[in-house]
Amino acid sequence: MILELFLSASVLLGGFFAFVAGLGILRLPDVLIRMHATTKAGTLASGLIMLAVIFAFGDASTVARGVSIVLFLLLTAPVAAHMIGRAAFRADVPLWGKTKIDPTARTKLGVPPRPGGKVRAQTASSTAISPTRNTNGTT
Amino acid sequence: MSVFLLNLLLAVAWAGLTGTFSLTGLAIGYVVGFLALWVISPLFQDQGGYFMRVYRWIKLLVLFHYELIVSSVQVAWDVLTPRHRARPGIVAVPLAAKGEAEVLLVTNLISLTPGTLSLDVTEDCNTLFVHAMFADDPDQICADIRDGMERWVKEALT
Numbered sequence: 227m228i229l230e231l232f233l234s235a236s237v238l239l240g241g242f243f244a245f246v247a248g249l250g251i252l253r254l255p256d257v258l259i260r261m262h263a264t265t266k267a268g269t270l271a272s273g274l275i276m277l278a279v280i281f282a283f284g285d286a287s288t289v290a291r292g293v294s295i296v297l298f299l300l301l302t303a304p305v306a307a308h309m310i311g312r313a314a315f316r317a318d319v320p321l322w323g324k325t326k327i328d329p330t331a332r333t334k335l336g337v338p339p340r341p342g343g344k345v346r347a348q349t350a351s352s353t354a355i356s357p358t359r360n361t362n363g364t365t
Numbered sequence: 366m367s368v369f370l371l372n373l374l375l376a377v378a379w380a381g382l383t384g385t386f387s388l389t390g391l392a393i394g395y396v397v398g399f400l401a402l403w404v405i406s407p408l409f410q411d412q413g414g415y416f417m418r419v420y421r422w423i424k425l426l427v428l429f430h431y432e433l434i435v436s437s438v439q440v441a442w443d444v445l446t447p448r449h450r451a452r453p454g455i456v457a458v459p460l461a462a463k464g465e466a467e468v469l470l471v472t473n474l475i476s477l478t479p480g481t482l483s484l485d486v487t488e489d490c491n492t493l494f495v496h497a498m499f500a501d502d503p504d505q506i507c508a509d510i511r512d513g514m515e516r517w518v519k520e521a522l523t
Contacts, residue, residue, distance in 0.1 A: 246445065270434065326452075
């Protein structure tokens with residue numbers, strides 16, 4: 227009885243967080259903030275559902291699979307978010323208006339300056355990727 | 366490391382003696398073996414600081430899950446309420462972690478904890494750029510990461 231309540235609560239909460247993660251992609255203002263929603267809420271959602279699966283079946287092979295699913299999610303979800311965020315930052319995807327960017331970020335990371343930007347002239351390496359990015363400035 | 370092997374051996378012995386060769390049996394055996402070894406630990410030299418290490422790994426895991434839940438609730442709140450209260454920013458955080466494994470673990474954990482998402486690391490692994498949901502005070506974010514996740518990871522790995 228208690229176990230069943232716990233299992234249902236766990237699955238329902240998992241579903242709720244998965245829903246929130248999906249809704250976050252629709253609602254939040256820019257790429258990086260959307261990544262916040264998908265990594266955190268998404269990971270917790272799958273973790274909760276796997277927890278319920280582990281306790282519902284309880285045999286060795288299910289437990290082993292459930293634990294490894296959670297482990298690999300914890301390992302890969304942040305890496306994927308990191309790669310998407312990094313690509314977005316390097317490709318000058320427009321960020322939400324209120325975002326404050328650390329002024330040293332571009333130089334320290336070796337990102338070529340924005341095309342048509344105010345500070346520096348374009349280097350040879352930056353011309354290959356940046357000119358196309360200026361036109362699609364919609365959010 | 367030999368204490369760890371001894372502990373595993375005790376877990377297998379426990380599972381064998383109680384006749385429950387399942388994961389639960391092995392887990393219970395591990396806990397019982399750990400307690401038994403901890404009680405008799407003054408009798409042998411504990412080279413690697415095994416007990417401290419297990420304690421720190423458990424601390425890391427518990428604190429991490431707590432932070433993951435807090436951050437998910439925060440994100441859910443921000444998604445479900447009509448107004449976005451976020452004041453985001455990209456913040457440079459000095460990184461004290463050494464070596465690929467430590468940096469990987471720290472950045473992964475930062476991505477999963479409240480308000481921060483690791484964005485990029487400089488070539489020399491000294492500075493981490495973090496996208497923060499509430500970037501009013503960059504120094505506070507740096508301090509939180511240094512005294513939180515980074516310290517727990519360093520304690521667990523060394």
